Amino acid sequence: MSQAQLPRIMRGREWARPVRPARREVLSAAPAVEEGRPPLLFVPGFGHGAWTFAEHWLEHTAGRGFPAYALSLRGHGGSGPAPEATLRAYAHDVTQVAAGLPRQAVLVGHGAGALVVRHALARYPARAAVLVAPVLGDWATLATALRRNPVGTLPAVVGGRLRLSHRQLFSRDLPEADARRYASRLGRAGRRAQWQLLTHRAPEPAVGDPPVLVLGSPDDRVVPPAALTRAARRHGGAPLLFPGMGHDLMLDARWREPIDAILDWLEKDQASA
Template sequence: MNPIRFDDWTAPVPAVRREVLSVLPEEETDRPPVLFVPGLGHGAWAFAEHWLAHAAERGYPAHSVSPRDRGDLRAQVHDVVQVAVSLPRQVVLVGHGAGARVVARVLARYPARAAVLAAPLLDGRAALGAALRANPAGTLPALVGGRLRVNRRQLFGPGMPAERADAYLGRLVHPGARMQRQLAGRDASPAPVGDPPVLVVGSPDDRVVPRASLDRAAVRHGGAPLLFPGMGHDLMLDTGWTEPLDAILDWLDKELGG
């Protein structure tokens, strides 16, 4: 399928140098590559901390891409499509948070082998309500174009050491007011091409994505969310990160016959 669309020709996305981090299995494998897409404020590093190496140990070539600085949704979709088509095999897409919204749009133009929406930020209004309840001081500035500031209670479960949580928070970058505005409403992505299997995972204790949003996202793809109680929004960085990743890889093994 041609990933180029009419608006890409008439108003092309500016070229950038994309950061892609990769960890490959020690032995050659027939499993498809997995491309991880980070969420708001995060970069490829968020998956390089734990998930890339663990996925490679399970036999999956693992890659993560950083969203471009100040890029909007269209630019980030473009970047993910370009990275996906550059890999030697049809990829599995795993998007986290706002990265799951990017993946949902990529699925409408790239025939992925499968996809995982992890703590997907698909309903911006519900997420905004949750953020105002959990962290009003950090959320209110975003309503007038300022920077959204999340705290450790929003991203991590109670078992995360404060020093480690603060170190991760210090690595977050401001995505820009335009991206924040684009995420404010509900996602209206077209249906995926090729009908790939799609798994929704998250935590009922997530203070960014409410449980009802997880349920709606899963129903849209014909299933129920796979839940990990006690974890925060950042499933890939929180303590207990192996549990959701192993569940994702077990699901891929089953769906793809691994």
């Protein structure tokens, strides 16, 4: 690592005002045969926990030969409570868990977890990154959420809980019972982190300039197609789209399609490295 990169990773503020430690839930799945492939660290969005990836994607990823891990950000899932958590604390969680993995990891962030991953990339030299249905804190996305779900979105703007309905998160291909069951498991992010989602500074450049894939659905009722395009353009590409799917691609009826596309992309990237 060059001297030019060190100041971006270790800052005086990190020493003067360290992030408080927190108990972190990390779920994992290992491939049957270890082939030295990079591990994937899945980072859920606000209100979601590691369980959202453990439902399908962890085992599927391991079945294709990639070690798979899913982190519950502090205050989410089985991690310790953290009602005053910030984006900085969430990024710290990702950086710390990734640094403890056996090899340089691929960071995969979903929803607001994609923004957390972008902040973590300024601290951790990831092998690659994937932004799934990314909520990156722009006002256009907020306007879409307010238009489609004013009752559930408006409280979050003033420090309350963001409430997303099951029909915002999933396509109608997912059985109603499954959609309601998944939605009932959602929690809430720290109120400070929710507000910072709208008021944060742009993430600093990623360490090492890793390749970044952006994917989502043009039928997502949380992230509009234009937001997907903007996110992909930031990284010099176009979004990979899965029509007919909802926001929570990892739980929706056709969950295999996006994770297979991610793993295909990583295999090609490895082959060309």
